[in-house]
Amino acid sequence: MNEALDPRKEQVRRQFGQHAAGYVTSANHAAGVDLAYMAANAPVCPDARLLDVATGAGHVANAFAPLVGQVTACDLTPEMLDTAKQFIAANGRTNVEFVAADAEHLPFPAEAYDIVTCRIAAHHFTDVPAFASEAHRVLKRGGSLLLIDNVAPERDGLDWFYNDIEKQRDPSHVRAWKKSEWIRMLETAGFAVEAMIRFPKTFVFADWCRRAGVPETERISLEMKLLRAPADVQRHFAVEIDDAERLLSFSGESVYVHAVKS
Numbered sequence: 284m285n286e287a288l289d290p291r292k293e294q295v296r297r298q299f300g301q302h303a304a305g306y307v308t309s310a311n312h313a314a315g316v317d318l319a320y321m322a323a324n325a326p327v328c329p330d331a332r333l334l335d336v337a338t339g340a341g342h343v344a345n346a347f348a349p350l351v352g353q354v355t356a357c358d359l360t361p362e363m364l365d366t367a368k369q370f371i372a373a374n375g376r377t378n379v380e381f382v383a384a385d386a387e388h389l390p391f392p393a394e395a396y397d398i399v400t401c402r403i404a405a406h407h408f409t410d411v412p413a414f415a416s417e418a419h420r421v422l423k424r425g426g427s428l429l430l431i432d433n434v435a436p437e438r439d440g441l442d443w444f445y446n447d448i449e450k451q452r453d454p455s456h457v458r459a460w461k462k463s464e465w466i467r468m469l470e471t472a473g474f475a476v477e478a479m480i481r482f483p484k485t486f487v488f489a490d491w492c493r494r495a496g497v498p499e500t501e502r503i504s505l506e507m508k509l510l511r512a513p514a515d516v517q518r519h520f521a522v523e524i525d526d527a528e529r530l531l532s533f534s535g536e537s538v539y540v541h542a543v544k545s
Contacts, residue, residue, distance in 0.1 A: 289409065317431050317482045317539055318402065322346045324541070326427050331397040334421060336386045336414070337404030341367030341379075347400065348376040355391070357384035387413040394423045402431040403537070406449070406459045415472035422544045428474060430540040433484070435459045436519065444516055445535065451505055453495045462538055474542035482537045485521075488530045506530045 321343070327333075331351040335344040338356035344367065348354050356371075356379055358364050364381050371379050384390050386401070387410045399418045408414050418428050433449075435442040435458075442461060449456045460468070466476055488509075492502045509522055509530055521534035 315482075317537055318342060318346060320480065320482075320539055321400070321402065321429055321431060322350065325350070325398065325400075325429055327351050327398070332395065333398040333400060334389075334391065334396045336384075336389070336399060336401040336418065337407070338367050338381075339363055339402075339404060341371045343400050343402045344379050345371050345374055345376060347398075348374075348379050351398070352378065354379040355382055355396075356380070357382045357386075357389070359383070359385050387417060389417045389421055391421045393420050394426075395421050397423055397426050398429060399426070400429045403433065405430065405432045407455055407457055409457055411458075411460065412468050412472065415468050415474070419472045419474060419544055424544055426544045428469070428540070428542045428544070430465075430542070431482075431537055432465075433459045433535060433537045434465070435461050437461050437463060441516065441519055444512065445520070448505060448508060451501065451508075452492065452497055465538070465540060469540065469542045473545060475545045476540060476542050478539070478541040480539040482539065484535045484537055485532050486535060487532050509533060 325347070327347070327350040329352055332353045333344075333347050333351045333355070335341075335347070335354060335356045338344050338358045340363065341356055344354045344356040348371070354376075356364070356367055358367065358381075361383060364383060368381055382390070386404070386408055399422055401414075401418070405411055405414065415428075422428065435445050446456070446459055449459060462479065462481075466479070469476055488506065492505065497505070506529070509517070509520070510524065510528070512520075512522070521532075523531045523533070525531050
C-alpha cells in the first residue's frame with residue numbers, strides 16, 4: 284500500500300499500534316452523548332450497509348451493528364483492527380467485517396454503502412478533502428455521512444493554541460479543523476450539510492496524557508503551557524486546577540455532522 288511510504292501515516296500506525304488497548308476503555312471514546320446521539324439519530328434500516336472509517340477500538344461499529352444489516356469496519360492500524368475485532372466479538376456482534384484501509388484511499392466500490400461513519404479520527408488524517416471525496420464516492424446517492432470529531436475554535440489564536448497542545452501530546456495529530464472549515468470541505472466534496480451539533484468535552488489531563496503515552500518531560504511541559512497560558516485562553520478552555528495548583532482538566536468541543544450525498 285502506498286500509504287506505508289508516507290511517514291505521517293506510519294506515525295499514526297505506530298502511535299495507535301502502541302496504545303490500541305487503551306482506547307477500548309477510554310471514556311471519551313467508549314461512551315458519551317455524542318455516540319448515543321449519532322446512533323439514535325442515524326437514518327438506519329435493517330438492510331442498510333454501513334462503513335465505519337478509522338474504526339479505532341470499534342465503538343461506532345459495535346453501536347450500529349444491531350441497527351443495520353452489515354457493517355464494514357476499516358482502519359489504517361492493524362493493532363486497532365485486532366482490538367476492535369476482540370471488542371465487537373465479545374459483544375456478540377456477527378455482522379461486522381474488518382478491513383485494513385486508508386481513509387483517503389478507500390478500497391471499496393462506488394455507491395456501495397448507505398451510511399459512512401467516522402468518529403474522533405479525522406484530526407489524524409493527512410488529507411481531509413480526500414477523505415470527504417472518498418466518503419462521497421462510496422456512498423449511494425442520498426446516503427449519509429455521519430461524522431464526529433474534535434474541532435478548533437474559530438478564533439485563530441485559540442485555534443493555534445489547541446492544535447499546538449494536541450500535536451505536542453500526540454505527534455500523529457494533524458489538525459483539528461474549525462466548524463466553518465468542515466462545512467466548506469464537505470460541501471466542496473458534494474455533500475449537503477443537514478445538521479451540525481456541538482458537544483462540549485472535558486479532557487481530564489492525567490488520562491489525556493496517559494492514553495497517548497506522553498513521556499513525563501512532555502507531560503510537565505504541556506501542564507506548564509496550559510497553566511501559563513494567557514487568561515483569555517485559560518478562560519476559553521476552562522482550565523481547572525487543584526488546591527496544589529496542579530492541572531486537573533481543560534475543555535474543548537466536538538461536533539456531530541450529518542451530511543447527505545446530493
